[in-house]
Amino acid sequence: MKICRFNENRLGLVEGDEILDVTSVADSLPPVHWPLPRGDMLIENLERLRPAFEAAKVTAQRHAVVDVELLSPVANPGKIIAAPVNYKLHLDESRADEGIHFGSHVKTIEECGVFLKATSSLVGPSEGVVISMPERRTDHEIELAVVIGRRGRNISEADALDYVAGYAIGLDITIRGPEERSYRKSLDTFSVLGPWLVTADEFGNPSNADFEIKINGESRQKANTRDLIFDARKLIAYAAQAYTLEPGDIIMTGTPEGVSSIFPGDVMKCWMDRIGTMDVKIRGNEG
Known part of the structure; x- marks a missing residue:
């Protein structure tokens, strides 16, 4: 299945170039009361709800994908875990580019481990990315x-x-500078997830997925997840040594070489094999 959240928190199934509105399925979720349980309730109940999704498709209103506003397919992640320098060629470019390393030694992922991003930074592709510190270099980073x-x-x-x-396409947007990664990568709108969630059974092997990002039509990053230093299996196991992983938690697996600056007015076109394409617009604070 391909599951999305769109417009005013509508729930959809993606079939071809259409979205089927199956928001009624959310009525089958367990009732909750304060204090709210940790994790994303929809993600936790996906398998149980599969028959309800299929039944709702029969009478679902259909929308063209191009006509809706796509939000993050995960509404309530407990945490966003990210993997730094998890491609060898990105490690090399980070060590060579002073605009990335700012005079500090760039450690390998084995040395520095993973880090956390603020959940408040999470948006969907239609919400776009805001350049809120225009005096700083802001880079794109596409990831599984x-x-x-x-x-x-x-x-x-x-x-x-x-x-x-x-699985989904992730954008780990970052400002460059001397601060810790969690600060520089947690600005509002700096975690983009979309265009939808492809369930694990449909996506298949996460260690062999081509992906690419183009900025205003120019290819900037193009790679395959087979080149990850810590693959998806290892990242999950590594993170689970420190954190209890919960439904809806997001793991950004790392970005390949080719990171570069983005500016207001740019459009990021992101594509990943077996997921699809999403366009993400960049705007300034005033936009």
Whole structure:
């Protein structure tokens, strides 16, 4: 399945170039009361709701994908976990470019581990990215995003993919500078997820997916997830040594070489094999 959230928090299934409005399925979610449980309730119940999705398709209103506003397919992630310098060629370019490393030694992922991004930075592709510090260099970083489907801790690499609900395209936008990654990558709108969630059974092997980002039609980053240093299995196991992973948690798996600056007015066209394409517009604070 391809599951999206669109317009005013409508729930949709993506079929070809259409979105089927199946918002009524959300009525089958368990009632909640304060204090709210951790995690994303829809993601946690995806498997249980599959028959309801199929039934709702019969009478669903259809919309053209191009006519809707796409939000993040995960509404309530408990945490966004990100993997730095997880492609060898990106590590090399980070060490060579002073505009990236700012005079500091760029450690390998084995040395520095993962980091957390603020969940308040999460948006969908139609919401766009805001350049709120125009005096600073702001770069695009395209990645495979893994969405956790069930709770787990101390997960083995062998079992890691059993905990995945699905996959999406992730953009880990960053300002360059001397501050810690969690600060520079957590500005509002600096985590883009979309265009929809492709369930794990439909997506297949996360270690062999081509992807590319073009800025205003110019290819900037083009790679395959087979070149990850820590692949999806290893990242899940590594993160689960420190954190309890919960439904809706997002793991940004890292970006390849080719990172470069973006500016208001730019359009990022992101594509990933077995997921699809999303366009993300860049605007300034005033826009």
